[in-house]
Amino acid sequence: MHDFEFSTEVTNLKRSVMRDLLALAVDPGIISLAGGLPTGELLPIAEFQDCLHEVLSRDGSAALQYSPMYRPLQEWIQAYMLEKGVSCEPDQIFITNGAQQGQAILSRLFLNPGDVAVTEEITFTGIQQVTAGRSMTMRTVPTDLKSGVDTDALETALRSEPRPKMAVLIPDFHNPLGVSMTREKRSKVAALSAEYGLPVIEDDPYSALRFEGDPIPPIKAFDQDNSIFYIGSFSKMFAPAARLGWIVVPTQLLPIVTVLRESFDLETSTLIQRTVAEFLSRGLLEPHLEEMARVNRERCQCMLAALDDHLRDLAVWTKPQGGLFIWVTLPENLDTMDMFHDALEQKVIYIPGGAFAVEGGHANTMRLNFSNVKPTAIQEGIKRLALVIRSSLT
Amino acid sequence: MHDFEFSTEVTNLKRSVMRDLLALAVDPGIISLAGGLPTGELLPIAEFQDCLHEVLSRDGSAALQYSPMYRPLQEWIQAYMLEKGVSCEPDQIFITNGAQQGQAILSRLFLNPGDVAVTEEITFTGIQQVTAGRSMTMRTVPTDLKSGVDTDALETALRSEPRPKMAVLIPDFHNPLGVSMTREKRSKVAALSAEYGLPVIEDDPYSALRFEGDPIPPIKAFDQDNSIFYIGSFSKMFAPAARLGWIVVPTQLLPIVTVLRESFDLETSTLIQRTVAEFLSRGLLEPHLEEMARVNRERCQCMLAALDDHLRDLAVWTKPQGGLFIWVTLPENLDTMDMFHDALEQKVIYIPGGAFAVEGGHANTMRLNFSNVKPTAIQEGIKRLALVIRSSLT
Numbered sequence: 197m198h199d200f201e202f203s204t205e206v207t208n209l210k211r212s213v214m215r216d217l218l219a220l221a222v223d224p225g226i227i228s229l230a231g232g233l234p235t236g237e238l239l240p241i242a243e244f245q246d247c248l249h250e251v252l253s254r255d256g257s258a259a260l261q262y263s264p265m266y267r268p269l270q271e272w273i274q275a276y277m278l279e280k281g282v283s284c285e286p287d288q289i290f291i292t293n294g295a296q297q298g299q300a301i302l303s304r305l306f307l308n309p310g311d312v313a314v315t316e317e318i319t320f321t322g323i324q325q326v327t328a329g330r331s332m333t334m335r336t337v338p339t340d341l342k343s344g345v346d347t348d349a350l351e352t353a354l355r356s357e358p359r360p361k362m363a364v365l366i367p368d369f370h371n372p373l374g375v376s377m378t379r380e381k382r383s384k385v386a387a388l389s390a391e392y393g394l395p396v397i398e399d400d401p402y403s404a405l406r407f408e409g410d411p412i413p414p415i416k417a418f419d420q421d422n423s424i425f426y427i428g429s430f431s432k433m434f435a436p437a438a439r440l441g442w443i444v445v446p447t448q449l450l451p452i453v454t455v456l457r458e459s460f461d462l463e464t465s466t467l468i469q470r471t472v473a474e475f476l477s478r479g480l481l482e483p484h485l486e487e488m489a490r491v492n493r494e495r496c497q498c499m500l501a502a503l504d505d506h507l508r509d510l511a512v513w514t515k516p517q518g519g520l521f522i523w524v525t526l527p528e529n530l531d532t533m534d535m536f537h538d539a540l541e542q543k544v545i546y547i548p549g550g551a552f553a554v555e556g557g558h559a560n561t562m563r564l565n566f567s568n569v570k571p572t573a574i575q576e577g578i579k580r581l582a583l584v585i586r587s588s589l590t
Numbered sequence: 591m592h593d594f595e596f597s598t599e600v601t602n603l604k605r606s607v608m609r610d611l612l613a614l615a616v617d618p619g620i621i622s623l624a625g626g627l628p629t630g631e632l633l634p635i636a637e638f639q640d641c642l643h644e645v646l647s648r649d650g651s652a653a654l655q656y657s658p659m660y661r662p663l664q665e666w667i668q669a670y671m672l673e674k675g676v677s678c679e680p681d682q683i684f685i686t687n688g689a690q691q692g693q694a695i696l697s698r699l700f701l702n703p704g705d706v707a708v709t710e711e712i713t714f715t716g717i718q719q720v721t722a723g724r725s726m727t728m729r730t731v732p733t734d735l736k737s738g739v740d741t742d743a744l745e746t747a748l749r750s751e752p753r754p755k756m757a758v759l760i761p762d763f764h765n766p767l768g769v770s771m772t773r774e775k776r777s778k779v780a781a782l783s784a785e786y787g788l789p790v791i792e793d794d795p796y797s798a799l800r801f802e803g804d805p806i807p808p809i810k811a812f813d814q815d816n817s818i819f820y821i822g823s824f825s826k827m828f829a830p831a832a833r834l835g836w837i838v839v840p841t842q843l844l845p846i847v848t849v850l851r852e853s854f855d856l857e858t859s860t861l862i863q864r865t866v867a868e869f870l871s872r873g874l875l876e877p878h879l880e881e882m883a884r885v886n887r888e889r890c891q892c893m894l895a896a897l898d899d900h901l902r903d904l905a906v907w908t909k910p911q912g913g914l915f916i917w918v919t920l921p922e923n924l925d926t927m928d929m930f931h932d933a934l935e936q937k938v939i940y941i942p943g944g945a946f947a948v949e950g951g952h953a954n955t956m957r958l959n960f961s962n963v964k965p966t967a968i969q970e971g972i973k974r975l976a977l978v979i980r981s982s983l984t
Contacts, residue, residue, distance in 0.1 A: 297855035461691035467831040
């Protein structure tokens with residue numbers, strides 16, 4: 197085969213080391229605390245089946261054809277956003293194939309190759325992947341493990357030259373940190389966005405997964421100048437395979453975002469849009485979220501207790517009020533990537549925290565998932581993990 | 591709202607004039623020959639419903655979770671490609687959200703902003719949209735209305751400086767021209783691709799929609815050097831809302847294409863992949879394609895006869911052996927874009943051919959769809975169209 201010449205953007209994309217490591221975890225005896233999946237046992241299979249059946253029976257061929265965005269779905273999401281304190285028109289709910297596509301669209305809208313974007317120092321690998329695809333320079337700001345992103349550092353980052361063109365933040369139940377940004381910080385971020393004229397992408401796949409404490413409005417609710425771009429997703433709420441998310445887009449930007457999205461993959465399946473709208477309009481989401489909150493609270497508490505039993509003297513960790521993840525910090529001299537093969541031998545896996553560190557470092561950290569692991573497996577998994585960690589100390 | 595600064599790529603994207611024109615066509619009495627949809631009455635609703643039910647009953651939560659590509663689907667497509675004379679491994683069948691996403695992925699793989707790409711002078715607007723998104727320079731080659739792309743002109747284009755980085759061709763039942771490339775030309779394109787080391791994207795959403803004549807192997811079947819990139823799609827075969835397509839990717843490029851695609855939208859719904867695989871493995875595709883061929887042949891013949899009845903003295907048109915479209919050429923002095931509002935008044939619409947002309951011109955042409963219009967409407971539609979054309983002559 198010819199040595200094809202690839203685009204510069206593509207040569208900037210890096211294959212994830214984690215992909216290769218996780219591919220080694222084939223033994224069914226392995227307890228995986230590495231996933232990022234919603235609670236498998238609770239996926240609403242029968243309900244989804246029923247909605248699909250109804251949509252195909254009722255809407256016939258329209259549900260299998262090409263189609264514009266499905267208005268009833270946009271209207272439902274509009275009402276959902278209003279409850280969060282975000283007021284917009286149904287048209288402004290721009291349907292995407294999940295949150296990742298929202299990130300990709302907005303990155304391409306605002307960034308030229310080489311432009312600077314601001315992210316949290318530790319953030320979801322998908323954000324890194326999308327933005328690295330724009331071959332841009334990342335400028336990072338630290339995130340406090342109790343209150344969310346450091347807004348003073350954010351202001352410094354916005355003032356620095358060359359001026360950034362976009363920022364991406366995860367305010368609720370941060371992946372991988374598990375922390376939520378305080379109300380005050382959200383308000384401050386919105387003010388900074390307006391002051392510096394900087395589009396801030398608010399990535400929110402997790403806020404509906406709260407199991408403790410009071411909801412905090414999204415940054416978008418504090419938006420002063422239509423400069424906050426909220427991205428939502430149904431993937432973690434009830435079905436990753438729906439591949440359905442949305443962006444709240446300012447009306448003036450709808451034409452350009454529409455053309456831009458069509459250059460990605462034309463449109464989102466109308467069958468899926470109609471089915472999700474059916475699921476939502478039947479009122480099935482609320483009881484499902486309640487059930488997930490009950491189970492996830494129990495699992496999170498179980499993991500926190502197990503960490504306390506086995507690692508109290510060695511590690512510190514975040515105490516999330518929702519979402520999927522706990523972030524564990526070990527003594528400085530430990531390296532969770534080095535430790536991974538031992539863990540695999542002990543049949544427990546996790547994601548080394550360094551995988552989320554945009555500029556490297558943070559080798560002594562790890563992300564643990566509690567949402568898709570049963571309590572007995574959580575207890576056994578943390579016990580195994582503690583053994584691995586202790587044997588790395590010597 | 592702030593005047594946001596957009597990326598250069600985005601400012602190159604143009605809002606389709608046709609979108610605005612088609613939005614005017616709301617009167618239910620309008621006969622639309624403008625669509626690009628497969629035959630609506632034949633969409634396999636009950637079959638799809640049944641397959642969805644089966645998949646969710648059988649595969650349970652796995653069908654609603656995140657998931658890698660669905661191997662049985664890849665295997666089915668591998669066998670399908672083998673019948674077309676293309677031999678590859680199941681892994682090489684890279685599943686996408688439809689053909690447009692395949693185009694987007696390959697454009698981003700091979701093109702830097704500003705690079706030259708070769709397309710046919712008249713080609714599908716989606717190809718223009720995707721490639722314009724890479725802000726590149728298009729170099730076009732003419733397409734013969736009987737034998738497909740002009741391969742001599744293609745060779746000249748490949749030799750010219752600056753050297754193109756990629757070419758995109760539609761060999762079967764061309765959109766909008768309706769023509770298919772001869773076997774000899776396909777072989778020649780493959781040879782040129784190898785000789786000049788140029789990746790050729792072969793866009794094939796239509797070859798399964800043949801209703802006359804013998805199938806011709808895809809360009810990929812003549813590939814000498816792994817430099818032909820075949821893109822397939824199920825959208826026109828049985829359901830646009832499946833949003834499911836594939837690229838045949840050389841094994842060596844799989845890692846980079848995988849990472850690149852994840853930067854678009856992570857993955858294609860496993861629920862949809864499993865459902866389509868179920869549909870295919872039940873043997874439902876073949877009878878469906880046969881039924882479509884029967885209906886489309888009838889509709890195409892009906893339109894050709896109506897054109898002959900009403901426009902014999904004024905126009906010439908292509909005589910497709912499959913696909914969805916007929917291409918009509920009117921006298922040089924007529925402009926089908928100017929004529930559009932008259933047509934709307936006469937309650938018939940079409941796509942002005944200029945919309946498909948990458949470098950402009952071709953104002954005296956139009957694209958007509960026969961697949962999604964009933965015979966009586968085709969007859970009436972062409973009659974109205976002839977009136978509009980004749981009144982434009984004076």
